[in-house]
Amino acid sequence: MSIDKTSAGTKLLSTGLKMLQLIDAVADYKNGVGVSELARHLGWSRNVTHQYLTSGVAADWLVQGENQKYSVGFHAAVVARNASPHGRIRPLLLAEMNELVQIVNATVSYAVLDKETPIVIDRVEPNRAIQIRSGLESRFSLRTSASGQVFLAHAPGLIESSVIDSDEEELQEIIRRVKSHGASRVHSRWLGDEIIAIASPVFLRGHCVGALSVIMPAIRSDADAVEAALVACSKSINHQLLNQQNGMSQW
Structure with a gap:
């Protein structure tokens, strides 16, 4: 598990921060967003972006439509x-x-x-x-x-x-x-x-x-x-x- 430290010494979970960043980014796309477009927006690799998106779907925070685009899900x-x-x-x-x-x-x-x-x-x-x-x-x-x-x-x-x-x-x-x-x-x-x-x-x-x-x-x-x-x-x-x-x- 990846952990970052702030200047005050408080430990933050970088994976948690990245998941929240991804959910926030997906919410900005009213018609949903695909993996490649979101990866470019976040500056992440396509594989990492897809992994976080899949995790978000599994947790019901995100949904994937028939057009393969992702949107914020019911849990939000x-x-x-x-x-x-x-x-x-x-x-x-x-x-x-x-x-x-x-x-x-x-x-x-x-x-x-x-x-x-x-x-x-x-x-x-x-x-x-x-x-x-x-x-x-x-x-x-x-x-x-x-x-x-x-x-x-x-x-x-x-x-x-x-x-x-x-x-x-x-x-x-x-x-x-x-x-x-x-x-x-x-x-x-x-x-x-x-x-x-x-x-x-x-x-x-x-x-x-x-x-x-x-x-x-x-x-x-x-x-x-x-x-x-x-x-x-x-x-x-x-x-x-x-x-x-x-x-x-x-x-």
């Missing part, structure tokens, strides 16, 4: 779900999400920001068990998705990034709508279907830590009522989190 979503702060607020979120799904009769999701990409880590569907989806369907565009627009409106640092032009009139209109309505609404395609997606922010300690969203068929005519129910749900969550915070809880 589980860890993200349990990570702070989501792991601590999840019981409250799931209770509210289950109640909301009964009201709107549509899929309710909760997304967090992974670098500059919203990723769904919890989803409740009508008449189905709670489940976590992983893979490409759980990642959305920062600019064109409802959840992404919520993060844009409440995370100024994203607008200042090289990915987003803060001077664009369209972007400013998106932000105005989210802040005035308490939600973002987009018409899009999801898993091949025309849908309406509506998202509203979840706050913890004054920061937007997640986006609660509803996805429903575009043919439905009750989008205004669904949006009102979603906003009411997110406000309820935010109110409960604020009360727990003020009550000197561990949140």
Whole structure:
């Protein structure tokens, strides 16, 4: 086992660091990445890269698709779900999400920001068990998705990034709508279907830590009522989190 030492004398496992580096690199490829391309990116040999990728698949941190490309696997979503702060607020979120799904009769999701990409880590569907989806369907565009627009409106640092032009009139209109309505609404395609997606922010300690969203068929005519129910749900969550915070809880 290879071990490196820091200047302070603390021993670090170089193999562990390399595995984490590889997983982080794979996560940057939204459509997956092949062995050769990843090896060039990391500056490793192809054989070493393949060995680490195979180990990642065996541990359920990575998955290999039919196109032979590798993507972040299911276990990463589980860890993200349990990570702070989501792991601590999840019981409250799931209770509210289950109640909301009964009201709107549509899929309710909760997304967090992974670098500059919203990723769904919890989803409740009508008449189905709670489940976590992983893979490409759980990642959305920062600019064109409802959840992404919520993060844009409440995370100024994203607008200042090289990915987003803060001077664009369209972007400013998106932000105005989210802040005035308490939600973002987009018409899009999801898993091949025309849908309406509506998202509203979840706050913890004054920061937007997640986006609660509803996805429903575009043919439905009750989008205004669904949006009102979603906003009411997110406000309820935010109110409960604020009360727990003020009550000197561990949140």
